[in-house]
Amino acid sequence: MAIHAANFRELRLERLSREFGTLNAVKDVSLRIQKGEFVALLGPSGCGKSTTLNLIAGLLPATGGGIWLDERRIDPLRPEERGFGMVFQNYALFPHMSVARNVGFGLKMRGVPRSDARRRVEEAIGMVRLKGQERKLPGQLSGGQQQRVAIARAIVVEPPLVLMDEPLSNLDAKLRLEMRAEIRRIHNTLGATTIYVTHDQEEALSLADRIVVLRDGEIRQVGTPEDLFARPDHLDVAEFMGFRNRLNGRIVAVDGELAVVETGGVRLRGRMRGTAAVGSAGSIAIRPDDLHPVAPGENALIAKVSAAEFRGREFLGLARTAEGVDLAFHSERRLQVGEDVHLGAHPERMVVFAETAP
Amino acid sequence: MNDIGKPATGLAAERTERSGREAVPLSQRLAARGLDRLTLLVLPAVLFLLSLFIYPFLYGLWLSFQPKAGDGPLANYSRFFSDSFLYDTISTTLWLAVPVTLLNLALAIPVAFRVRLMRRQRLLTTILVVPITLGTVLVAEGLLNYLGPQGWFNRTLITFGLTAEPVRLVHNYWGVFLSLLITGFPFTFLLALSYVSGVDPALEKAAATLGAGPWERFREVLLPLLLPGLAITFCLSFVQAFSVFPSAVLLGEPSGATRVISIAAYHAAFEEYDYSMASAIAMIMGLVQLVIVAAVLGARGLMYRGATSGGKG
Numbered sequence: 001m002a003i004h005a006a007n008f009r010e011l012r013l014e015r016l017s018r019e020f021g022t023l024n025a026v027k028d029v030s031l032r033i034q035k036g037e038f039v040a041l042l043g044p045s046g047c048g049k050s051t052t053l054n055l056i057a058g059l060l061p062a063t064g065g066g067i068w069l070d071e072r073r074i075d076p077l078r079p080e081e082r083g084f085g086m087v088f089q090n091y092a093l094f095p096h097m098s099v100a101r102n103v104g105f106g107l108k109m110r111g112v113p114r115s116d117a118r119r120r121v122e123e124a125i126g127m128v129r130l131k132g133q134e135r136k137l138p139g140q141l142s143g144g145q146q147q148r149v150a151i152a153r154a155i156v157v158e159p160p161l162v163l164m165d166e167p168l169s170n171l172d173a174k175l176r177l178e179m180r181a182e183i184r185r186i187h188n189t190l191g192a193t194t195i196y197v198t199h200d201q202e203e204a205l206s207l208a209d210r211i212v213v214l215r216d217g218e219i220r221q222v223g224t225p226e227d228l229f230a231r232p233d234h235l236d237v238a239e240f241m242g243f244r245n246r247l248n249g250r251i252v253a254v255d256g257e258l259a260v261v262e263t264g265g266v267r268l269r270g271r272m273r274g275t276a277a278v279g280s281a282g283s284i285a286i287r288p289d290d291l292h293p294v295a296p297g298e299n300a301l302i303a304k305v306s307a308a309e310f311r312g313r314e315f316l317g318l319a320r321t322a323e324g325v326d327l328a329f330h331s332e333r334r335l336q337v338g339e340d341v342h343l344g345a346h347p348e349r350m351v352v353f354a355e356t357a358p
Numbered sequence: 359m360n361d362i363g364k365p366a367t368g369l370a371a372e373r374t375e376r377s378g379r380e381a382v383p384l385s386q387r388l389a390a391r392g393l394d395r396l397t398l399l400v401l402p403a404v405l406f407l408l409s410l411f412i413y414p415f416l417y418g419l420w421l422s423f424q425p426k427a428g429d430g431p432l433a434n435y436s437r438f439f440s441d442s443f444l445y446d447t448i449s450t451t452l453w454l455a456v457p458v459t460l461l462n463l464a465l466a467i468p469v470a471f472r473v474r475l476m477r478r479q480r481l482l483t484t485i486l487v488v489p490i491t492l493g494t495v496l497v498a499e500g501l502l503n504y505l506g507p508q509g510w511f512n513r514t515l516i517t518f519g520l521t522a523e524p525v526r527l528v529h530n531y532w533g534v535f536l537s538l539l540i541t542g543f544p545f546t547f548l549l550a551l552s553y554v555s556g557v558d559p560a561l562e563k564a565a566a567t568l569g570a571g572p573w574e575r576f577r578e579v580l581l582p583l584l585l586p587g588l589a590i591t592f593c594l595s596f597v598q599a600f601s602v603f604p605s606a607v608l609l610g611e612p613s614g615a616t617r618v619i620s621i622a623a624y625h626a627a628f629e630e631y632d633y634s635m636a637s638a639i640a641m642i643m644g645l646v647q648l649v650i651v652a653a654v655l656g657a658r659g660l661m662y663r664g665a666t667s668g669g670k671g
Binding site for chain 2: 057058059078079080082083084085086088090092093094095096105106109110137139153154157163
């Protein structure tokens with residue numbers, strides 16, 4: 001394989017900040033990314049993830065902090081001096097250039113000899129499986145093909161870092177799954193280092209080695225997909241990771257990793273995140289697929305079924321507690337609307353926070 | 359459109375029923391090709407064009423073949439092309455219009471690139487449009503005062519010792535040149551701005567991340583995408599500059615260096631009272647413009663003319 005990623009050890013963001021007027025789009029973001037890693041920046045829109053990516057690419061100047069590539073400080077450099085490959089949300093292919101010229105653009109700008117450039121363009125086009133489309137203009141390609149061209153164009157220059165800004169958000173669901181696998185395959189083949197911005201937690205969980213959850217311009221949690229999925233640090237991260245059910249209550253007991261929350265007259269035991277004093281307010285979060293109808297007992301929530309949708313293997317049920325909290329759960333049997341149901345989950349699958357949901 | 363077309367369709371359907379045929383009614387067939395009652399709205403425009411453009415044009419063309427002195431229908435044209443005092447007006451006018459238009463384009467593009475990123479775009483565009491609304495005569499008057507031998511410009515130069523004699527900038531080629539530049543710039547700029555704003559800013563960013571510096575981004579990405587629009591801008595600005603008249607008289611040397619083709623036509627019509635000759639000059643003037651515009655648009659046909667954004671929006 002002739003195309004491979006340029007060498008470096010580590011990219012460091014040190015207290016990186018960006019203000020737009022009075023708005024802090026990115027606040028003191030510090031992060032270390034090792035060569036070969038696939039890091040996803042995850043968060044809702046407006047959380048600063050795209051701004052962070054633009055700061056790394058040099059498309060926006062930082063208003064505070066620094067970016068280091070090993071011992072070299074790169075944040076004063078212009079984007080064309082950084083040499084990172086970037087894939088844009090709307091692809092940003094040059095509409096007047098053929099696929100081959102689009103892919104070869106970065107090589108031309110770097111003054112790579114023509115014969116060498118031609119070979120590498122050919123190879124990159126092969127890698128994104130677009131052989132035979134070299135002479136077409138971007139306008140003649142489908143969305144998925146355009147995205148492949150954008151990826152080929154970014155990787156052909158062998159950048160130390162590949163930056164991807166929601167590259168799949170313009171594709172339909174089926175193509176998105178296909179391209180997701182493709183992006184991971186290309187990352188592995190190249191040994192590239194990729195920073196991938198997305199608001200889709202499923203995308204982040206399936207692609208990344210490490211996920212950085214951002215909110216209001218700040219890092220909320222950094223961890224492996226497994227970490228984040230099972231042990232979110234904050235309630236908002238939990239919400240993002242699919243903990244749809246959140247019940248506010250009071251923490252009545254803490255026992256090492258486990259804590260008991262009393263909510264609506266029911267005591268639920270779950271994994272404690274962070275620290276909390278006994279007697280303080282707290283909340284417990286549960287994923288719909290972990291919450292099931294159970295036999296009546298102390299650890300069960302009581303609710304009235306308000307809807308049940310057939311989802312193939314199971315039913316997705318909606319129920320409301322006496323306190324008016326809506327719960328989503330999974331059930332193997334069909335439930336009647338209006339029926340009372342006892343719902344429970346395994347303590348390992350419930351997470352207790354010292355914060356309360358709004 | 360369809361709603362307006364319906365009553366007509368209904369009537370026609372009745373008629374077809376009576377005639378016992380099952381053919382699709384004419385009004386429906388026309389509607390399918392985009393012709394219905396709404397199409398009638400083009401009539402005022404057609405009338406307007408016919409009476410104010412096509413008729414005068416054809417009349418002028420006919421008149422140009424009826425020379426005052428006789429000598430066959432082409433006498434006016436042969437006179438024009440045998441008299442250097444007449445045919446030189448073509449090169450004089452081109453020598454003004456082409457450089458002015460090119461310079462205006464060259465100035466408008468960088469300004470448009472800067473303005474594209476500005477938040478107070480409207481204020482600036484309003485200021486720039488003022489010269490258009492002022493009209494050529496007022497601009498000429500201003501320039502006479504400002505650039506004349508006793509004007510501010512020369513006084514400043516002399517005060518600072520930059521020149522001993524006043525620089526001659528009016529009543530010659532440069533007076534007309536500057537006036538055309540000032541009155542033509544806003545128009546050129548506004549057109550250029552619309553084309554420049556149409557280019558997806560992400561393309562420039564993409565080019566930058568691929569290692570292209572500012573000049574390369576312009577040369578490789580922006581310019582090729584802008585050229586077709588700039589060709590149109592050139593044509594429209596050129597036609598405007600080519601028909602220069604007031605500033606050539608007021609700021610130029612109407613009997614010498616800036617004897618432009620419209621002055622020749624005016625001279626023939628209102629000083630020699632030779633309407634036939636004036637028409638012939640007008641026809642030649644139109645033809646020259648047409649040749650230039652056709653050449654530019656022909657070259658435009660060879661360029662990329664597709665979308666100026668880089669993928670799905």
